[in-house]
Amino acid sequence: MDLDLALVRAFVATAGTLHFGRAAEELNTSQQALSKRIARLEELLGVRLFERQGGIRLSEAGERFLPAAREALAAGERAVAAVTGTGPVVRIDTWGHLYAPMRTVAEAVQVLGAVRWEPGPGRDWPSVAQALLRGDTDLGFGRVHPLPDGRDAGLTQRLVRLEPVDVVLSPSHPLAGADALRPSDLRDSILWCPAELNRLDFLRRFADEFRITRRHDGPNLGLDHLVQHLRTDPEGFTVFPADAPLPDHTGLRSIPLVEPTPLYAWSLAWRESSRHPLLDTLLRGFTEAGRTRRWLEYKPQRDWLPDTDHPKLAVR
Structure with missing residues (x-):
């Protein structure tokens, strides 16, 4: 059997979205044309690739076919690149x-x-x-x-x-004058988290390890929002990778952490x-x-x- 990559591409797009309309839009074609390609591929293979009751989902045959279908598309892209000189x-x-x-x-x-x-x-x-x-x-x-x-x-x-992490805090924080701090020095401070703590695996483990029990989290509203809270809270701090850029206007202090240095x-x-x-x-x-x-x-x-x-x- 000669495998038509246009049919395979229609299948992979549909498998990725599990929605004929979105897959058709992704391929810049009509939903009717996409459905015909899927039907043609199923006919050639002699199997149902999708179950179509109450929406669509991959059939067992579709699940088996998907990894190889993606590899076939990747191989096709490599073949074109070898001729045209454009890499993937x-x-x-x-x-x-x-x-x-x-x-x-x-x-x-x-x-x-x-x-x-x-x-x-x-x-x-x-x-x-x-x-x-x-x-x-x-x-x-x-x-x-x-x-x-x-x-x-x-x-x-x-x-x-x-990447080593630094502690970032307000100039009004009692520890702001230090040249370096231990993580244990922060136990009486409030850890400000840039998003919900259950989504921040590193910060959660850091706080647990160094027994920082006062924690404040919430939705991720961006760096400026976090900076504003830190600037106005003399007990607050967060930790930041040492080379990550902070806006110049923050007015916050960034202090290395030592003994140990979290990475x-x-x-x-x-x-x-x-x-x-x-x-x-x-x-x-x-x-x-x-x-x-x-x-x-x-x-x-x-x-x-x-x-x-x-x-x-x-x-x-």
Whole structure:
């Protein structure tokens, strides 16, 4: 059987949205034309790829076909690129936006040169994990942590940067005059969180580890909103990756944390069963950037990492 990639593309788009209208819009075609392509593919394969009762969902055959269908499309893109000389686009979703994840990606991009990037914003790690599993993006970049109920099964990660974090507080805070602070010095202060704490795995583990019981969280309304609260609360603080830029107008103090120094772990994540053709090249680029910028320095007697980040140290 000759597999028509136009039919396969219609199937993959529909499987990704589970909605004929949205899939048709994504492919810039009509819903009727999309339905005909799906029906033609099902006829050729001799199986039903979707169940169509009360909406649509993948059939068992559709679930089996989807990974191979995505690989077939990727192979087609590589074949076209080999002839035209244009490389495939790398779709990368980032999260943890207040901490400016694209700083690190941009430095790796400089090493990689002519790779074509298509960055996109992810809400958080669980949502990016789902996008990776659906095939809606090629790579994720941010802080990866274990997800409940095996929702990250099938995904692989690589630690690429360990970034020290500083404490950020108002000049009116009693500790604002220090040159450095221990995390334990903050036990009587209020940890201001940039979003709901159940979505901030690092901050939650940091607060638990150093027994910071006074915590204030809420919806993520952006960096300016967080800064305003810190500026007006003489007991408040937050922690921020050391190289992440704060607006010049904040008037806040940023003080290094020591004994131990907490480290924020940045990782790449991807779906192992659908590796991007440039993945090995990308990993080499991040490795080279990390080596020259000393991104992966870790000393157990000096630094602190959440327990869930320790296994990442074995694969670097």
